[in-house]
Amino acid sequence: MNPVLEKALAAGLPRRRFLQNLLLSAGSVSTATWLTACGSPSSGGGAGGSTPGIDPAFESSFATMGPLQPANADGIELPAGFTSRALAQVFQEVQLDDGSSSGFVWHSDPDGGGTFRTDDGGWIYVSNTEARDFTSFGASRDQAALFIPPVNPFDGLIPPVPGLGLLSVVTDILNNGPFRGGVSALRFNADGELVDAYAVQRRTTTNCSGGATPWGTWLNGEEIEDGLAFECSPLRDGNNDLANPRQIPHFGNKAHEMFAIDERGRAIYHTEDVTGQDRFYRTIYPSSAWPEGGRPDYDQGVLQVLRVPAGLTAAQSGPTPIEWVNAIDDGRKQPDVYQAETTPIPGNEGVWCFGDFIFLSNKGDAAVQNENNIWAIDTVANTIESIFDVSDNDPAGSFVDPTEPVMTGVDNITMTDDGEMLVVEDGGFMRVMVLLPDRRTIPLMRLPATGPLADASPSEVTGIAIGPTGDKLYVSAQRSLANGVVTPPLAGGITYEITMPFKVNVTRPLAQALPTA
Numbered sequence: 001m002n003p004v005l006e007k008a009l010a011a012g013l014p015r016r017r018f019l020q021n022l023l024l025s026a027g028s029v030s031t032a033t034w035l036t037a038c039g040s041p042s043s044g045g046g047a048g049g050s051t052p053g054i055d056p057a058f059e060s061s062f063a064t065m066g067p068l069q070p071a072n073a074d075g076i077e078l079p080a081g082f083t084s085r086a087l088a089q090v091f092q093e094v095q096l097d098d099g100s101s102s103g104f105v106w107h108s109d110p111d112g113g114g115t116f117r118t119d120d121g122g123w124i125y126v127s128n129t130e131a132r133d134f135t136s137f138g139a140s141r142d143q144a145a146l147f148i149p150p151v152n153p154f155d156g157l158i159p160p161v162p163g164l165g166l167l168s169v170v171t172d173i174l175n176n177g178p179f180r181g182g183v184s185a186l187r188f189n190a191d192g193e194l195v196d197a198y199a200v201q202r203r204t205t206t207n208c209s210g211g212a213t214p215w216g217t218w219l220n221g222e223e224i225e226d227g228l229a230f231e232c233s234p235l236r237d238g239n240n241d242l243a244n245p246r247q248i249p250h251f252g253n254k255a256h257e258m259f260a261i262d263e264r265g266r267a268i269y270h271t272e273d274v275t276g277q278d279r280f281y282r283t284i285y286p287s288s289a290w291p292e293g294g295r296p297d298y299d300q301g302v303l304q305v306l307r308v309p310a311g312l313t314a315a316q317s318g319p320t321p322i323e324w325v326n327a328i329d330d331g332r333k334q335p336d337v338y339q340a341e342t343t344p345i346p347g348n349e350g351v352w353c354f355g356d357f358i359f360l361s362n363k364g365d366a367a368v369q370n371e372n373n374i375w376a377i378d379t380v381a382n383t384i385e386s387i388f389d390v391s392d393n394d395p396a397g398s399f400v401d402p403t404e405p406v407m408t409g410v411d412n413i414t415m416t417d418d419g420e421m422l423v424v425e426d427g428g429f430m431r432v433m434v435l436l437p438d439r440r441t442i443p444l445m446r447l448p449a450t451g452p453l454a455d456a457s458p459s460e461v462t463g464i465a466i467g468p469t470g471d472k473l474y475v476s477a478q479r480s481l482a483n484g485v486v487t488p489p490l491a492g493g494i495t496y497e498i499t500m501p502f503k504v505n506v507t508r509p510l511a512q513a514l515p516t517a
Helices: 005-010 015-020 166-176
Strands: 083-089 092-094 103-105 112-119 124-127 184-186 194-201 207-212 219-224 229-232 258-261 267-272 279-285 302-307 323-326 346-353 359-361 371-380 383-387 410-415 421-425 431-435 442-447 461-466 473-479 492-498
Touching: 103 194, 112 219, 112 473, 112 492, 124 207, 124 461, 166 207, 166 492, 184 207, 207 346, 219 258, 267 346, 267 359, 359 410, 371 410, 410 461, 421 461, 431 461, 442 473
Parallel strands: 112 207, 112 461, 207 258, 258 346, 346 410
Antiparallel strands: 083 492, 092 103, 112 124, 124 184, 184 194, 207 219, 219 229, 258 267, 267 279, 279 302, 302 323, 346 359, 359 371, 371 383, 410 421, 421 431, 431 442, 461 473, 473 492
């Protein structure tokens, strides 16, 4: 038995009541009052607090939200008491709260995002750009090389020209390449005022999602068949080399999505979404390569792939044993070296570490079973099971608001320290949904460009992150502009801040510079 559950039962908490506070129907995960973080209390993906306890009366503030109201001036539907503001829009200079321009042009196609505390009491939100350069014409660099030279001919020839509107946009594009990927940052002071905007990574492509590390950096990768993984600092002066982003080995050449760090298990979990036969991965490290409270020596990582011997369909009925298979990690594209014994998880997107558990979302593929699921891996019992399946998502029984359509297009996720999970929809109904600890779902917001039918929207909701103060959310409409206007693919994006009328419990890492090479 999982020791968390065992301790809860020994303390006299009725099993049924305990399971109502779990994300797992079979009783593997406790509420955050029973869990420490994935490693240290500063972890970016785990539960905070170190004193065990039981709160059988726990009730999520999200469960008390009212229904979504008519769209506000930003075109966003929110519950009563919630407010929004647009922070940044594609190809426009970010305006700071003191009325000045940052001189920084916001990227197109904002995707994965995360938040960090800063040592002055403020915080930083980082946003990937899934902008596709000429790899849009091919699924790999080899194919893209047929369309574009590997070196940007404008490199270093045109200095940035901040504060000059369209000219700023033109010089940014020429210097960084057309629709070039990377990572950008928005910095806030202790009063929540937007005070800076800047790039922290450039000269990469199709940077989809990522993950905050407990040591205060941002991991992210490229969503192409031979995509690479990178680490950057969220700080403006964080030893980032924009021209030569710091690549990290042993994450596989693949279409990278999200990352989650398990300090206790000395493992980094990461997802893949490209082929419809995608795999789920982790990179593990020996204790000698990852000292307690430190950061891993990436060169000593071992890439592994998930295997579910009984198949994922079995895991929809309850906990199912898993195994990890050492991957072929010789520089070839992972889709070219898939091992038959490993388990396809089509369109796996979000991943989050919560105590001894790894949560994983997958949109799936219409031609493949097991789509639109959220899974939980118990790293102690070595099992996997589905905690959300769209096929059993009955609005009358599992929705707080039964008038809302079922959650679909499950994509990136984030979690509070109390086990509440926020899930964004890729297309679908352009919502941020909350999966409560008792497994009910409730809509938190609906962004512009809502599709009339499931999966019909021309945009997607991305970048979900909770600010360190617990009452701020950050999220983007990837191909939308102000007031719900949708641009052609690969040329849009607007990033919002949502203020909630209550605070949730979160622990976010302190932003740090990269160590010098």
